[in-house]
Amino acid sequence: LAKTTQPISMDSYEGQEVNITCSHNNIATNDYITWYQQFPSQGPRFIIQGYKTKVTNEVASLFIPADRKSSTLSLPRVSLSDTAVYYCLVAYYNAGNMLTFGGGTRLMVKP
Amino acid sequence: DVKVTQSSRYLVKRTGEKVFLECVQDMDHENMFWYRQDPGLGLRLIYFSYDVKMKEKGDIPEGYSVSREKKERFSLILESASTNQTSMYLCASSLSTSGYNEQFFGPGTRLTVL
Numbered sequence: 364l365a366k367t368t369q370p371i372s373m374d375s376y377e378g379q380e381v382n383i384t385c386s387h388n389n390i391a392t393n394d395y396i397t398w399y400q401q402f403p404s405q406g407p408r409f410i411i412q413g414y415k416t417k418v419t420n421e422v423a424s425l426f427i428p429a430d431r432k433s434s435t436l437s438l439p440r441v442s443l444s445d446t447a448v449y450y451c452l453v454a455y456y457n458a459g460n461m462l463t464f465g466g467g468t469r470l471m472v473k474p
Numbered sequence: 475d476v477k478v479t480q481s482s483r484y485l486v487k488r489t490g491e492k493v494f495l496e497c498v499q500d501m502d503h504e505n506m507f508w509y510r511q512d513p514g515l516g517l518r519l520i521y522f523s524y525d526v527k528m529k530e531k532g533d534i535p536e537g538y539s540v541s542r543e544k545k546e547r548f549s550l551i552l553e554s555a556s557t558n559q560t561s562m563y564l565c566a567s568s569l570s571t572s573g574y575n576e577q578f579f580g581p582g583t584r585l586t587v588l
Contacts, residue, residue: 406566461519463533464509464519
């Protein structure tokens with residue numbers, strides 16, 4: 364059964380680096396991992412997507428180890444405006460293109 | 475910018491009513507999705523469509539149906555609304571089925587069934 368899990372909540376302080384890990388069992392070699400950010404009363408917004416090893420863009424990095432059973436979203440030097448819920452999404456192609464979101468991680472950034 | 479719009483931000487219906495939630499995207503995307511979002515459960519896929527008149531069941535299709543008569547429009551139908559369908563409903567679209575493409579979400583419809 365394809366399952367995507369992540370911590371329910373995390374706290375951090377402004378200026379710190381935040382790492383949020385997502386576990387995804389039964390991930391196949393051609394499955395992508397995508398992270399979304401959601402603010403209250405808005406739909407989720409794309410942050411970053413990866414397939415293997417490391418991907419970096421202007422807002423985040425995504426680390427995927429060789430076994431691909433987990434992945435880590437890294438937010439450098441968070442600010443108060445990064446307070447949001449972060450979702451991991453895995454597209455399990457070997458399970459019939461099943462798109463499975465994790466339950467979301469509520470990140471609270473404190474001053 | 476891609477824009478995904480949903481017909482209502484808030485909706486209140488009574489048990490047993492037929493409910494239509496409409497979603498429109500303006501970027502000629504092939505794929506469209508309907509999710510429901512509940513506290514502690516994250517987003518769960520109800521149905522998705524990869525082409526006009528095509529649909530696939532997601533994780534929780536029971537009690538729902540969908541319609542995609544035009545490429546830009548994807549409708550979610552609750553044939554007989556029940557109180558356990560009170561939730562936030564999110565529509566999304568993505569470009570194609572080759573590889574996996576970024577999903578663009580609408581603002582959501584908060585449905586309350588009394």
